Amino acid sequence: MFYMENLDKEHIKNKFAIYLLMKGYSNLTVKNYIYIVNDFLKSSSLPDAQSIQKYFLRKKITKNTRATQTLILKSFAKFIKKELKIDFEVFDPPKTSKILPVFLTKDEVRRLLEISKNHLRDFTIITFLIYTGVRVGELVNLKIEDVNLEGRYVKIRGKGDKERLVPLSNELTAILSTYIEKKRGETFLFESNRRKKFSPLTIQLMVRKYAKLANIPKKITPHKLRHTFATLALESGISPITIGELLGHSSLNTTMKYTHVTNKLAMDAVKKISEFTDLKDMITNS
Numbered sequence: 001m002f003y004m005e006n007l008d009k010e011h012i013k014n015k016f017a018i019y020l021l022m023k024g025y026s027n028l029t030v031k032n033y034i035y036i037v038n039d040f041l042k043s044s045s046l047p048d049a050q051s052i053q054k055y056f057l058r059k060k061i062t063k064n065t066r067a068t069q070t071l072i073l074k075s076f077a078k079f080i081k082k083e084l085k086i087d088f089e090v091f092d093p094p095k096t097s098k099i100l101p102v103f104l105t106k107d108e109v110r111r112l113l114e115i116s117k118n119h120l121r122d123f124t125i126i127t128f129l130i131y132t133g134v135r136v137g138e139l140v141n142l143k144i145e146d147v148n149l150e151g152r153y154v155k156i157r158g159k160g161d162k163e164r165l166v167p168l169s170n171e172l173t174a175i176l177s178t179y180i181e182k183k184r185g186e187t188f189l190f191e192s193n194r195r196k197k198f199s200p201l202t203i204q205l206m207v208r209k210y211a212k213l214a215n216i217p218k219k220i221t222p223h224k225l226r227h228t229f230a231t232l233a234l235e236s237g238i239s240p241i242t243i244g245e246l247l248g249h250s251s252l253n254t255t256m257k258y259t260h261v262t263n264k265l266a267m268d269a270v271k272k273i274s275e276f277t278d279l280k281d282m283i284t285n286s
Helices: 009-022 026-039 049-057 063-084 104-115 119-134 134-139 170-181 200-213 223-234 241-246 252-261 263-276 279-285
Strands: 153-157 164-165
Touching: 009 063, 009 134, 009 241, 026 049, 026 063, 026 164, 049 170, 063 134, 063 279, 104 119, 104 200, 104 223, 119 170, 119 200, 119 223, 134 200, 134 223
Parallel strands: none
Antiparallel strands: 153 164
């Protein structure tokens, strides 16, 4: 059998990273993939079924995390098989449990915005995340030129460099207008006090800080604000297809996971059907 010790592991990892980037994966996703691959290669050779199983036997992680990491190693195994022309089997990841997305209620949204409104930049960032549903990686790469205040839309570069236009409400347009007017001549829409581009981690810490100040007990991240956008959009009656387009989803199945948390929308629907067909009158007159 051929072993990774016979090769330059750094060279293989670099080639794998390039392979992922060429497939359209974001820099953050590639970084996460390489982190798992690097951890695996510290104690294992080729990523076959046996070595992956041994790798997870010494790790105390949740079933969902194991499934995610198995998919990463399976992708790496597929790359290795193609590069080294070797044949081995890799088992499928375990089935994951369906975890409902965490999101903010309307009252929690109000509290989060209220607590951050005295800091214009932070308030604008948090409002932008909630009312556009963009990914944190998309947010930090936004440039001033991507915002069209007159047309009330923003150009987002998503996964695989796919571009989409996300409309801006009148209120968010007004907030952005005030914010941009007070900015200096930076390139990126949101930058630190040292005029440097934000990292996703910095935005995560910012959101966490204000959620704590607003006494919101949930673990709130920028991605949870994306969940909030999707869930509130569904509850307000917007089509899942439209929401998927706004979020940059490649599949409707990704968007449909939010329908599990919109019981209010479902209840309103069946209530309206009963009212429309005069079911109450039928029961009363029977």
